[in-house]
Amino acid sequence: MLVDLFWLLLGLVALMTGGEALVRGAASLARGLGVSPLVIGLTVVAFGTSAPELAVNVGAALRDTGALSFGNVFGSNMANIGLIVGLVAALNPIPIENVLMRRELPMMLLATTAAAILALDSGLGGTRDAFQRGDGLILLLFFVVFLYYTVGDLLRGRAAAKRPDEREAALLSDVRIAAAPPAPPRLARDLLLCALGLAGLVGGASLTVSGAIGLAHALAIPEVVIGLTLISVGTSLPELVAALVAIRHGHSGMAVGSVVGSNIFNTLLVAGTTATIRPMPIPSGGQLDLAATMVLSLVLILTASTHRQQIIRYEGLLLFGLYLAYLVWRTVGMAAPAHLSG
Helix, strand or coil, rough: CHHHHHHHHHHHHHHHHHHHHHHHHHHHHCCCCCCCHHHHHHHHHHHHHHHHHHHHHHHHHHHCCHHHHHHHHHHHHHHHHHHHHHHHHCCCECCHHHHHHHHCCCCHHHHHHHHHHHHHHHHHHHCCEECCHHHHHHHHHHHHHHHHHHHHHHHHHHHHCCCCCHHHHHHHHHHHHHCCCCCCCCCCHHHHHHHHHHHHHHHHHHHHHHHHHHHHHHCCCCHHHHHHHHHHHHHHHHHHHHHHHHHCCCCHHHHHHHHHHHHHHHHHHHHHHHHCCCCCCCCHHHHHHHHHHHHHHHHHHHHHCCCCCEEEEHHHHHHHHHHHHHHHHHHHHHHHHHHHCC
């Protein structure tokens, strides 16, 4: 058991280190292209911080451990809202940009609702609730639609920003070139960071899955509980770090955008990819996890729409309290029967 715990902790450290390196490299590349902080959060940072979940779930799917995959995806989504947004808002109120209220937050709720509907196979005549390969392809199709609108807005925004003052920008560029020495190239450094981050994610995913499965078996705890707690919180730490750093530098759009984008990535890309590789059965109590994720998403939207579109401290504590209460209740409720049956 101690060996399993060691591999689990080492895998989580590799995941967090790799995720941070990937985010730093990718965000630097994006900034070089003139991308806004909000779009960086919704795309680059969201993908980078969701990469640990994707790596873990692909490894779990190849090992046919669907309960672990399910707990990781939706446990991470709950941690993103309750742990990350809740704690960050409790430390510092978070202003919400209009585009998040208008499109991304409803899209996050829609993605969670779609996943819950696709998982209800038994209600439609199936033998067991599960994300089948067809469900995975549907989720991936929704993900392509999300990327289409997000990247389309980015391209349209950049084109509109360049059009009015093309001549002035060209003059300023000439002045800068004449007045300052050329900046050293950063492309190689950024690409190296991305490569190291991906290597850390792949290695960390393998260690995390092996350690988590061994620990769950040794303690006679259902794999879904390990996925909902240790792995989901551990793989959500990159989002927490990214959000805290973004808030400290005044980029609230990036902080909330990374959480919302990460939840969309997790639900559509990670769950969709996992189910496409291998059907992902819904574990015992999984419907409750889906419902809890929907409730937290709805509470997040409601708190974001109040106080002039600002999540204030007591609302952050509310989100954190709801998440913590559900996690304790779910873990105790799932672990006790397993020990009794053992």
